[in-house]
Amino acid sequence: MDKAELKKAFLERMSAKMGRRAVLKGMGAGLIAAGGNGVFPGIARAQQSGHIRIASIKVIDTLDPHFTGFLSSIQIINNIHNGLLKITYDGEEVRFEPDLAKTWELEDDRTHLFKLRENVKFHDGTPCDAEAVKFSLLRVKEGEPESPHAWKLEQLEEVEIVDPLTVRLHFSQANAFLPVALNGSTGRAGTIVSPAAVEKFGQDYGRNPVGTGPFRFVSWRENDAIELEANPDYFEAGLPKLERATFVLMNEASTAVAAMISGQIDGMTDCPMQLVPQIEAFPGANLYGEIEGNYTFLGMNNQRAPFDDINLRRAVAWALDRETILAQSYFGRAIQAYTPISPPMTKFYDPDIATSGRGQWFDLEKAKQFRAQAADQGEVQATYMMAERGPVGTRVAQTVAPMLAQIGIRANLELIEPATWVQRRNAGDFDLYDFEWVADLDPDEAIYPEFRSDGAWNYCGWQNADFDQHCADAQVTLDTEERRRLYYAAEDLLMDEAPIAIMAHMPIYKVFSTKVDGFQYIPADLVNLHSVSLTG
Amino acid sequence: MAAVTDMDSPTPAPAAATGPGRRSSLFLRRPFFTIALLATLAYVGAAVFAPWVAPYDPVQQSIDAMMAPPGPAHWLGTDSYGQDILSRIIYGARYALVIGLCSVLIGAAGGLVIGLAAGLAGGWVEWALMRVIDSILALPSLIMAVAFIAILGQGVDKVVIAVGLSMIGPFARTVRADVMQVRVQLYIEAARLMSIPRWQVIARHVLPNVVFPLAVQVTIRISEAILVSSSLSFLGIGVTPPTPDWGLMIAEGRGFVAFAPWMSAMPGLALALLLIALSILGDGIREEYDPKLRGGS
Numbered sequence A: 001m002d003k004a005e006l007k008k009a010f011l012e013r014m015s016a017k018m019g020r021r022a023v024l025k026g027m028g029a030g031l032i033a034a035g036g037n038g039v040f041p042g043i044a045r046a047q048q049s050g051h052i053r054i055a056s057i058k059v060i061d062t063l064d065p066h067f068t069g070f071l072s073s074i075q076i077i078n079n080i081h082n083g084l085l086k087i088t089y090d091g092e093e094v095r096f097e098p099d100l101a102k103t104w105e106l107e108d109d110r111t112h113l114f115k116l117r118e119n120v121k122f123h124d125g126t127p128c129d130a131e132a133v134k135f136s137l138l139r140v141k142e143g144e145p146e147s148p149h150a151w152k153l154e155q156l157e158e159v160e161i162v163d164p165l166t167v168r169l170h171f172s173q174a175n176a177f178l179p180v181a182l183n184g185s186t187g188r189a190g191t192i193v194s195p196a197a198v199e200k201f202g203q204d205y206g207r208n209p210v211g212t213g214p215f216r217f218v219s220w221r222e223n224d225a226i227e228l229e230a231n232p233d234y235f236e237a238g239l240p241k242l243e244r245a246t247f248v249l250m251n252e253a254s255t256a257v258a259a260m261i262s263g264q265i266d267g268m269t270d271c272p273m274q275l276v277p278q279i280e281a282f283p284g285a286n287l288y289g290e291i292e293g294n295y296t297f298l299g300m301n302n303q304r305a306p307f308d309d310i311n312l313r314r315a316v317a318w319a320l321d322r323e324t325i326l327a328q329s330y331f332g333r334a335i336q337a338y339t340p341i342s343p344p345m346t347k348f349y350d351p352d353i354a355t356s357g358r359g360q361w362f363d364l365e366k367a368k369q370f371r372a373q374a375a376d377q378g379e380v381q382a383t384y385m386m387a388e389r390g391p392v393g394t395r396v397a398q399t400v401a402p403m404l405a406q407i408g409i410r411a412n413l414e415l416i417e418p419a420t421w422v423q424r425r426n427a428g429d430f431d432l433y434d435f436e437w438v439a440d441l442d443p444d445e446a447i448y449p450e451f452r453s454d455g456a457w458n459y460c461g462w463q464n465a466d467f468d469q470h471c472a473d474a475q476v477t478l479d480t481e482e483r484r485r486l487y488y489a490a491e492d493l494l495m496d497e498a499p500i501a502i503m504a505h506m507p508i509y510k511v512f513s514t515k516v517d518g519f520q521y522i523p524a525d526l527v528n529l530h531s532v533s534l535t536g
Numbered sequence B: 001m002a003a004v005t006d007m008d009s010p011t012p013a014p015a016a017a018t019g020p021g022r023r024s025s026l027f028l029r030r031p032f033f034t035i036a037l038l039a040t041l042a043y044v045g046a047a048v049f050a051p052w053v054a055p056y057d058p059v060q061q062s063i064d065a066m067m068a069p070p071g072p073a074h075w076l077g078t079d080s081y082g083q084d085i086l087s088r089i090i091y092g093a094r095y096a097l098v099i100g101l102c103s104v105l106i107g108a109a110g111g112l113v114i115g116l117a118a119g120l121a122g123g124w125v126e127w128a129l130m131r132v133i134d135s136i137l138a139l140p141s142l143i144m145a146v147a148f149i150a151i152l153g154q155g156v157d158k159v160v161i162a163v164g165l166s167m168i169g170p171f172a173r174t175v176r177a178d179v180m181q182v183r184v185q186l187y188i189e190a191a192r193l194m195s196i197p198r199w200q201v202i203a204r205h206v207l208p209n210v211v212f213p214l215a216v217q218v219t220i221r222i223s224e225a226i227l228v229s230s231s232l233s234f235l236g237i238g239v240t241p242p243t244p245d246w247g248l249m250i251a252e253g254r255g256f257v258a259f260a261p262w263m264s265a266m267p268g269l270a271l272a273l274l275l276i277a278l279s280i281l282g283d284g285i286r287e288e289y290d291p292k293l294r295g296g297s
Helices: A003-018 A020-036 A071-080 A130-142 A178-182 A195-207 A253-261 A273-281 A310-319 A322-328 A364-373 A395-405 A418-427 A443-451 A465-475 A480-497 B002-008 B013-017 B019-029 B031-048 B085-121 B123-137 B141-152 B156-166 B168-183 B186-193 B198-234 B246-254 B262-289 B291-296
Strands: A051-056 A085-089 A094-098 A101-108 A111-116 A156-163 A166-171 A215-221 A225-230 A244-249 A285-291 A295-300 A380-386 A409-415 A432-437 A500-505 A507-513
Touching (some): A071 A215, A111 A130, A130 A156, A130 A166, A295 A310, A310 A395, A310 A409, A310 A480, A443 A480, B085 B123, B085 B198, B085 B262, B156 B168, B156 B198, B198 B246
Parallel strands (some): A051 A244, A380 A409
Antiparallel strands (some): A101 A111, A156 A166
16 A cells, blocks of 8 residues: 555545544645645545536436436436445446445355445434445335335345444345446435435435435425535545535526526536537537447337338338438437447447447348338338437437338328327337437346336337346346357347337437536436536 | 498598509509518419429438538528428428418407307307407417417317417407497398398398408418417427428527528528518508508598
8 A cells, every 4th residue: 555545544534533624624734735746636625615507407306316217317316325336437447336335245146245334424414324225225125105126126135234334135146237226326226315314204305315425405496406515524535526516407408508608507417419519619618428328229019010020120120221310310429239238338348249240230122121021012101209308309200211211111200298208108009219228337227128028118019038038047147258148149139020220329418617627427327526626 | 341431431432432543553552562462472382383493302301411501502501401491491381371371261260250159149148258258368379379289289280270279369359349340230220120030131241341351350360370380380399390390490400500500590581571571461451451440541
């Protein structure tokens, strides 16, 4: 351990004992000197200062991590709460690392031992200990009302409290998906909430969230703003750096861009692809964004005519000119998808997929061959429902319709309200629709619930027992090599029988003013403000 | 006409009597009216002959010409799908004019029935009908149209009905006011005393007095109907893309205003010019033929 690390470890221990502020007051002078040397840039400015205003573009349903269905909510929740694990990204690889857990050991493939950080307190002053972890996990697994994330902990059999800071989780089988489920970000299931606050607020916890995170919840004014303030007792040394953070609730991304350019806000949680050139042309803003864990597709209703015909589906899958779709629907910013597994799933994504011969791509000849084998040789009429939703609204539908016409499918574009769109999709009342599954970091969450024969999100109604088996096997396989083989086999079935025509992996953008320092981009649509500071 | 002038103005006859001569000088007396008429005719011509006039297929996408600025190949530029904006505006005239005219006719027909019923029935029927109309009038027609769209769903036909229904209020008011003027006339009283059937009185004496002012109203309100229907499309709840509808085109171009302003500006200009032309046309007709205004001038 070198000198700097020793000093840091010492400081951490000190801060735990005395509370961060006392440490800073007592050691301020020395720390600033150290910061000047670039050893502790964070700690040198640790006295929280600055008030950041960020436009939150999409709907916030609730700030209860165990019940939200929206990434836009997670973006805020993740600043208030921590998980057992967290997602990190070094520009190359996405990793799952202990967060509230200090260590995480695999005693055997079904037993996980977590040792928790000491002296971590919730914002309401109650301790974050093994009891709180047990409470939170069981709230997800078997709480009332039922959490939409309960399935992630289906195989959790017992939460054993070894001592106040140690929990042992017993699972019924090995679970390779666990790191995703137990992280406090997109996984949600492993987010730890204050038992006292849940007790106190009950159903209203989502409006009064109490976590251990770098920021405390202050207020939520409907259709106006969500206010957070620094948690001075946060367990990560030197964080947070900001004193206050306001998420301004703006529905219109173009309004947010205007506010950004006029300096009314310091950042945006999202920036639709069509507005990116405006941000790029504006010298006062930095754009963050890479291809994330997602895939977009044209979904077909496998449960009714005309797309219960596998040959017609295959014809569609090979008839979509992906290059045109990328240029026209995604403004040249997305990359072509051949299968659902996306680049951030570094252990599973094949960088040479384009030449591997796996998946779907544009081949009009092949499409016409399949079309010739379809049962209906006349002009096929299909209802394509679209809505002003998602990253590019109705652009995909408008781009794809002429391509379908080339193989004798007349897509009747029907524009409906986003809420109706969701209703109809869930009820299977459509022939065609386009959609995107986003923020997936593991192949399991990317394809299994979406295409499992009885999967909750299997809106296309495709059924294939072999696919189900491959995914189920992969879930309990911890060997990465073997898991990859199983997922490739599952994907090959999916792409061949074509319940969907896969199109693209998209970048998801965040915008921050050039005054904002220290934002750590993570390709899981997160807006973590932990290390963010404001200059000037 | 005679019946109305009896009451309204003592000497309207000389001006009206010169019929053809007066009409021929109209265009000279009102140069703006003439320009507006020619402009409107140009729009109508574009709409009718769109397939021959438009240089491109309005839904022909071109990946090579996405967001091309105005130039020799595309006079008014292209949109984000590479579709030719001029062609889309020309085809869009069809939607604007058809939606405008049909919805105004629906509004006028509805207004005529309600206005006649209220004006002739009198008493509590009139009171009840007019309170309903008043409450409808309290809301802007765009809000009404949005409400009807929410009930009916989207599409060109639905937009026509929604906009038409939202315009019934003002028409009903105008008709009722005219009926109220007519129903106290001596000749109506006389007809009644001669026990001429009521429907005959309405058809022969009331309707002719009501229909002409109504027709003037129609010309004035077409522009409002076009504006409301375009607003619906702009809000994304009217006509469905990729229909070449002006409101839709303006909305689609909105996100690109900073670097491809022609996408919104061109259809916006087309819409603005048509609305101005229709307004001048409507005002001109009203000033020329509305007996009340004519009497005053």
